[in-house]
Amino acid sequence: MTAASPDKSVLSPKFLLGVGFVLFQVWILLNPQQPLFERPVHLVFALLLLFLYQPLSSESLSRPVRIAIDAAMIVATLGVGAYYLLEFDRLTTRMENVSPVFDLDIWAGVVLVALLLEGARRAVGWILVGVLAVFIAYAFWGNLLPGWLSFRGFGLDAAIEISTMTTAGVLGITTSTSVSFIFYFIMFGAFYSAAGGGQLFIDLAVRVAGRATGGTAKAAVISSSLMGSISGSAVANVVSTGVLTIPLMKRTGVPSHRAAGIEAIASTGGQLMPPIMGVAAFIMAEMLNVPYARIALAGLIPAVAFYLALLLVVDLTARRDGVRAMTAEEVAAVDPILPRLHLLLPPLILIGALVSGYSAAYSAVIASVSCFVMPFLRRNTWIGWSALIDGLREAPRQAAEVAVPIASIGLVIAVAVQSNLALKFAGSLVALAEGSIFLSLALAMVGCIIMGMGLPTVAAYIIGAVLFVPAIQNIGVDPLAAHFFIFYYCVLSMVTPPVALASFAAAAVGDAPVMKTSWSAFGLSLVAFFVPFSFIFDPAVLWQGTAIEILLGALAMLTSTALWAIAFAGWCGRSLGWTARAVIGASGLVAVIAPAGSFAWTIGFVTGWAMALAVFLAARRRAPLTAKLAD
Incomplete structure (x- = not known):
């Protein structure tokens, strides 16, 4: 074990602090504490690590000034942590809106909010800070706005109380989810990657799909779906798998922007893929007060349909554009899979523990420990101390980069709920849609995409x-x-132009034009773009209903998204004209949205597949004739 630089040293403050973060999380899992102890300490660890791993980088400030600012941030974070520990008894026994708010509470709250704003800026950029600033301003000056947006506003005491002194606001559901779920699954993803699991996924995908048409692109889709379901972060997945898959695609003739786009959408879709899905899925479970396993089960059919449709688009466009498959020599150059197959055990252990009824956090810890046991089942996969060190470095760092932004979102929740903005917004949206369910859903769709531009999922x-x-x-x-x-x-907003974080990351990795990459990824995402409408009209696709209804819903979604994919690829044995693409696409769209077995679904299904089959058979009849004329 070597330490080439202070950043890599096991004695560096950031590494030791990260190990402390891991040990703290394991300790509270085994010995649960009061929320107003667990959540502030978790947040202090995350802020400290974020400021250490992402020091101020403004070129307009001299290095001594930057160091002084970072030191002030660290001291302020420690001060906030001391406040919560010293005032723990009072904070846990006080009555909200009745007990007094002291000057110390206000100072600590203001400092914590400032730290979160700066932490969010360093973690995800200015867009989230802008959103937070808007809600903070609304909390104080909402009375200046017209109509239904207007409300009396909060005083400083009330704003601090609802934001930082209770198990709401920044210490509410978002931080609770980070403490109880997110940290452990990020830890598992980091440990599994360090133990060689990420490389195994890529090599396995190459072995399975490399020799097929568009094999490198299919390998990228498969490996990114597997790794993305574990990492839970589109950007992190792009960076970790894209450095291998994008150059591989480019070598077989896939244009750079398309290779980057494929990686971006495949990595983004990993957040939809059970059993782990993305960080937001854990928060959904908390908001709905249902077991996470219920969320994962509901997401299974749509995620499978999404990836099968994406693979179909990749296959058809490769046939259309003449992208070559990998050669036998290129596939053979990949390290053998069988001697490493036991490295698939940690994800299986995770799934098995979840199915067996263990809590999500406990399951993730068991699976994390197995990541450093399974490699020693065979001599060829033995790992050294460096793998353990890499996992211990990456797990708390990645967790901190997630914990701080989502804790800051607690400010939005506190303001939106306490000001009654959420309910008033809901009423105005219904009024705007004038009772139309389609218009209401369309407005919500547009709103989510706009908000998602530049924000983490x-x-x-x-x-x-x-x-x-x-x-x-x-x-x-x-x-x-x-x-x-x-x-x-x-x-899906992660790949929606003009601001698409996953696409931007993929373009940087693949040295591709940013906007061409964004539009390429967005085009590929269209295979799933209208799938959410089916959730509303056909609950069977979310695993709600009888076994027969769920089976029919699954088959209907798979075949309907396939039609949609054919239309977007523009190929079905031969290039499709715009008329054929429009008919197949419209039919597929109707079949995707309509409930399985309904009249509308039947019309869309029959029309679309009849047109696709007619085009395919015409292409098959023409192929022998063309060959005969050539002879």
Whole structure:
């Protein structure tokens, strides 16, 4: 074990602090504490690590000034932590809106909010800070706004109390989810990747799909779906798998922007793929007060349909554009899979523990420990101390980069709920849609996409759930379907121009034009773009109903999204004209949205597949004739 630089040293403050973060999380899992102890300490760890791993980088400031500012941030974070520990007894026994708010509470609250704003800026950029600033301003000056937006506003005492002194606001559901779920699954993803699991996924995908038409692109889709379901972060997945899959695609003739776009959408879709899905899925479970396993089960059919449709688009466009498959020599150059197959055990252990009834956090810890046991089952996969160190470094760092932004979103929830903005927004949306369920859903869809531009999925989902879910439920939509509808569009916003974080990351990795990459990824995302509407009209696709209804719903979704994919690829044995694409696309869209077995679904299904089959058979008849004329 070597330490080439202070950043890599096991004695560096950031590494030791990260190990402390991991140990703290394991300790509170085994010995649960009061929320007003667990959540502030968790947040202090996250802020400290964020400021250490992402020091101030402004070029307009001299290095000594930057160091001084970072030191002040760290000291202020420690001060906030000391406040919560010293005032723990008072904070846990006080009565909200009755007990007094002291000057110390105000100072600590203001400092914490400032730290969260700066932490959010360093973690995800200015857009989230702008959103937070708007809600903070609304909390104080909402009385200046017209119409239904107007409310009396909060005083400083009330604002601090609801934001930082109770198990609401920044110490509410968002931080609770980070403490209870997110940290442990991020830890598992980091440990599994360090133990060689990420490389195994890529190599396995190459072995399975490399020799097929468009094999490298299919391998990217498969590996990114597997790794994305574990990492839970589109950008992190792009960076970790894209460095291998994008160059691989480019070598077989896939243009750089398309290779980057495929990686972006495949990595983004990992947040939709059970068993782990994305961070937002855990928050959904908390908001709906249902077991996470219920969320994962509901997401299974749509996620499978999404990835099968994406694979179909990749296959058809490769045939259309003449993209070559990998050669036998290129596939053979990949390390053998069989001697490493035991490395698939940690994800299986995770799934098995969840199915067996263990809590999500406990299951993730068991699976995390197995990541450093399974490699020693065979001599060829033995790992050294460096793998453990990498996992211990990456797990708390990644957790901190998630914990701080989503804790800051607690400010949005506190203001939106306490000001009654959420309910008033829901009422105005229903009024604007004039009772039309399609218009209400379309407005919510657009709102989620706009909010998701530049925000992490989890941040966009939380805001969307607060503002849009009540409105959708007001028109009679089931709560699970309403949340999944918002969740899907917030996920897809990661590849929606003009601001698409996953696409931007993929373009940087693949040295591709940014906007061409964004539009390419967005085009590929269209195979799933209208799937959320089916959640509303056919609950069977979310695993609600009898076994027969669920089976029919699954088959209907798979075949309907396939039609949609054919239309977007523009190929069905030969290039499709615009008329054929329009007919197949419109039929597929109707079949995707309409409930399985309904009259509308039957018309769409029959019309679309009849047109696709006619084009395919015409192409097959023409092929022998062309070959005969050539002879």
